[in-house]
Amino acid sequence: MNVNEVSTRPFEGQKPGTSGLRKKVAVFRQPHYLENFVQAWFDSLDGHAGATLVLGGDGRFYNRTAAQTILRMAAANGVGRVLVGQGALLSTPAASCVIRKHRAFGGFVLSASHNPGGPDGDFGIKYNIGNGGPAPEKYTQAAFDRTTTLDRYLIVDEPDVDLDRLGETRLGDMTVEVVDPVADYAELMEALFDFEALRKLFRSGFRICFDAMHAITGPYAQAILEDRLGAPAGSVINGVPLEDFGGGHPDPNLKHAHELVEIMFGDDAPAFGAASDGDGDRNMVLGDRFFVTPSDSLAVLAANATLIPGYRKGLNGVARSMPTSGAVDRVAGELGLPCFETPTGWKFFGNLMDAGKATFCGEESFGTSSDHVREKDGLWAVLAWLNLLAERPGQSVADLVRAHWQRFGRNYYSRHDYEGLDSDAANDLMAHLRATVPGLEGMNLDGYKVRTGDDFAYTDPVDGSESLSQGVRVIFEDGSRIVYRLSGTGTEGATLRVYIERFEPNASKHGIETQDALADLIAIARGLAEIERRTGRADPTVIT
Ligand code: G1P
Ligand code: ZN
Numbered sequence: 001m002n003v004n005e006v007s008t009r010p011f012e013g014q015k016p017g018t019s020g021l022r023k024k025v026a027v028f029r030q031p032h033y034l035e036n037f038v039q040a041w042f043d044s045l046d047g048h049a050g051a052t053l054v055l056g057g058d059g060r061f062y063n064r065t066a067a068q069t070i071l072r073m074a075a076a077n078g079v080g081r082v083l084v085g086q087g088a089l090l091s092t093p094a095a096s097c098v099i100r101k102h103r104a105f106g107g108f109v110l111s112a113s114h115n116p117g118g119p120d121g122d123f124g125i126k127y128n129i130g131n132g133g134p135a136p137e138k139y140t141q142a143a144f145d146r147t148t149t150l151d152r153y154l155i156v157d158e159p160d161v162d163l164d165r166l167g168e169t170r171l172g173d174m175t176v177e178v179v180d181p182v183a184d185y186a187e188l189m190e191a192l193f194d195f196e197a198l199r200k201l202f203r204s205g206f207r208i209c210f211d212a213m214h215a216i217t218g219p220y221a222q223a224i225l226e227d228r229l230g231a232p233a234g235s236v237i238n239g240v241p242l243e244d245f246g247g248g249h250p251d252p253n254l255k256h257a258h259e260l261v262e263i264m265f266g267d268d269a270p271a272f273g274a275a276s277d278g279d280g281d282r283n284m285v286l287g288d289r290f291f292v293t294p295s296d297s298l299a300v301l302a303a304n305a306t307l308i309p310g311y312r313k314g315l316n317g318v319a320r321s322m323p324t325s326g327a328v329d330r331v332a333g334e335l336g337l338p339c340f341e342t343p344t345g346w347k348f349f350g351n352l353m354d355a356g357k358a359t360f361c362g363e364e365s366f367g368t369s370s371d372h373v374r375e376k377d378g379l380w381a382v383l384a385w386l387n388l389l390a391e392r393p394g395q396s397v398a399d400l401v402r403a404h405w406q407r408f409g410r411n412y413y414s415r416h417d418y419e420g421l422d423s424d425a426a427n428d429l430m431a432h433l434r435a436t437v438p439g440l441e442g443m444n445l446d447g448y449k450v451r452t453g454d455d456f457a458y459t460d461p462v463d464g465s466e467s468l469s470q471g472v473r474v475i476f477e478d479g480s481r482i483v484y485r486l487s488g489t490g491t492e493g494a495t496l497r498v499y500i501e502r503f504e505p506n507a508s509k510h511g512i513e514t515q516d517a518l519a520d521l522i523a524i525a526r527g528l529a530e531i532e533r534r535t536g537r538a539d540p541t542v543i544t
Contacts, residue, residue, distance in 0.1 A: 003154055009150075010036065011032075011036055014144060015147075016140040017489050018345045018488035019347075019488075020134070022112045022123070022124035024491055026119075039073065039153035041127050042077040044146045048077065048106070052081040053105055053106060054082070054099045054106070054108075055070060055082050056109065057279070058110065058241075059215070059216055066110050067110065070108055071171055076154035080175065081175040082176050084163060085098075085178075085179060085181035086180060089241070093185065093373050093376070093379070094220070095107055096373035099132040105130055107127070107128050108125060110123070111124050111125075111278060111279035113278050113281070114252075114256075115278065116250070117245050118243060118244030127139070128374070129350075133350035134347040136347050137347070137467065161178075164178075192308065192309065192370075192372055194390065197387065208225070210237070211259060212236060212276060213250040213257065213277070214238045214246040214250070215280070216279055221382075224379065251282070251366075252276055252277050254284075257275040257284055264289065272285075272389065274286065277378065281369075281375050281376040282367055282376065283368060286397070290397055295325035296325070296327050296401060296413075298324070299327035299404065301360060302328050302335075303331045304388050305359075307387065308384060316359045319340035320339075321342055322473070323483045324363050326481075338358070343456065346369075346376050348467075351463055352461070357462070364415060364544075366544075368384075409504060410503070412514055412517040413500070415543070416497070416498045416500070418540050425535050426494035426535070427486075429531070432529070432534070433484055437473075437474055445528070450477075451477045452475045455468070455470070455471070456469075456472075478502075482500055482501075482521060484498055498525050501518075
C-alpha cells in the first residue's frame with residue numbers, strides 16, 4: 001500500500017456548525033480543503049485504526065468525488081473496513097442505523113441537508129460517533145482545533161473503488177464493502193411499525209403523497225411505501241435523487257415543498273401528505289388541506305406512542321430543542337413523562353437517548369425521531385403518522401390534531417426567518433438583545449408581562465457539559481415566548497430566526513389562523529429586536 005504524505009496548510013473557518021461543516025461546493029473543491037478536514041478528524045479521533053467506518057451521503061453534486069477521497073484517506077489512516085452505501089448514498093437516518101447495527105466505530109455523512117445542491121450550491125460533511133449520532137461538541141471542537149495546525153494529510157495512491165457494485169473490494173490494506181443503502185433501514189422500520197396494518201390501510205383505498213424532492217428519500221420511500229406496503233404507484237413523487245435536486249430547495253416546508261402543498265391543498269387531495277429533505281432526516285406532515293406544525297407532530301406522536309408496536313411499552317421520556325413549542329411538555333405533564341429542553345441541534349439528544357432518558361425527540365425545524373437511531377428521521381415520522389391513522393380508522397389528520405388540542409390545549413407557533421443578512425448587523429442585533437432582554441423582567445409590553453428574559457444555557461444532565469448562549473428568550477407571564485437566535489447552518493451572510501409561541505387552552509379559540517393568533521407577539525418581537533432598523537428588512541423571507 002503506497003501511502004502519500006501530502007503537505008498542506010490550515011484553512012480558516014473549518015469549524016463545524018449546528019450539523020457538520022457546510023460550505024459552498026466551490027469552497028470544498030479547493031485543493032486540499034476536504035482532505036484537511038477529514039485528516040483533522042482522523043488525527044483527533046482515538047481508536048479508528050483497524051476499526052469499521054460507515055460512509056454515504058445524500059447524492060448531491062460532489063458526493064461521489066468526496067466519497068472516493070475519504071476512502072483513500074481512510075485506507076491511508078489505517079481504517080480496517082468501510083461500509084459504504086451503493087452509489088455513495090445513505091440517508092442520514094440510514095447512516096445512523098448502519099453504524100449502530102454493524103457496531104461501527106463511526107461514520108462520515110456527506111450532506112448539506114436541506115441546502116440547495118449543484119456546482120453552485122452547498123456541500124457538507126459531518127462525522128457521527130459509534131452511537132450513530134452526530135459527534136458531540138467535545139469531538140467537533142477537537143477536530144476543529146486540529147484543522148488550525150494541520151500541515152500534512154495521508155492518502156493512498158489507488159484507483160477509484162467501484163461504488164455501484166454491491167460486495168467487498170480492497171483499497172490498499174482496507175476492505176470496502178458496498179452495501180444496499182435501503183436494506184438495513186427498511187428492516188428496522190419493519191421492526192418498529194405494524195406493516196400489516198399499513199398494508200391493510202392502503203388496501204382500503206387510503207391515498208398518500210410523499211414528496212422526496214429529488215433527494216435521498218426517493219429510493220427509501222419507494223422501497224418502503226410503495227414496494228413493501230403497497231401504497232399505490234405514484235404515491236412517491238420526485239423520487240429520483242438528482243445531484244442538484246432538480247434545481248429545487250430540498251427543505252420540506254410550506255414554501256419549498258410547493259408541489260406537495262398544491263396537491264394537499266387542492267381539489268381531491270389525498271388523506272396524507274409528507275415531504276423529506278436533502279438527506280432524509282426532516283419531515284413535513286400534511287393532511288387534506290391541513291398543515292401539522294413539527295412541534296404539534298412531536299406532541300401528537302408522544303401522546304399516541306403506545307399505539308405503535310415498537311413503543312407499546314411506553315416512552316422513557318421526551319425531549320425538544322429549546323425553540324420548539326411546549327406542546328410536548330403538556331403531553332409529558334399529563335402522562336407523567338420526564339421532559340427535557342436542549343439547545344438547537346440533534347447532537348444534544350444523543351446523551352439523553354443513550355442514557356435511556358428520552359425515547360421521542362423533536363425540533364420545530366421539521367425534525368422528529370426516536371431512539372431507534374441517533375438522528376432525526378423523516379420516513380420514521382411518516383410511518384409513525386400512518387401507523388396512528390391505521391389505528392384510528394375514519395379519522396383524518398386534522399381530526400387527530402384537533403382532538404389533541406382539545407385535550408391538551410393549542411400552542412400557536414411560528415418561526416420567522418430573515419435570511420442573507422449582513423453578518424455584522426445580525427451580530428449587533430443579538431448583542432443588543434443580550435444586553436437588554438434581562439432588564440425586561442417584570443415589564444409590561446403591549447399587555448404582555450415579561451416573566452424572564454435570558455440567554456439560554458444548557459447543562460447536559462448526563463455528562464455535565466455546558467453549552468452557553470444558545471438563544472435569547474423572552475418568556476411572558478402567560479407562558480408565551482419569543483426566542484431569537486442566529487442560524488448555525490447557513491453559508492451566506494447570517495440568518496436570524498425568531499420563534500413565537502402562545503398557548504391557548506380554550507378550544508373555542510383553536511380555529512384562528514396562526515399568524516393572526518400571534519400578531520401581537522410578532523409585533524413585539526420585531527420591535528424589541530429593532531429588526532427593520534438594524535437589518536433593513538420589514539418582513540421575514542420564510543415563515544414556517
Ligand atoms: C437548523 C435548525 C435545527 C436543526 C439544524 C440541522 O439549524 O434550526 O433545528 O437541527 O438546522 O437540520 P440552524 O440553522 O437554526 O442552526
Ligand atoms: Zn437534513
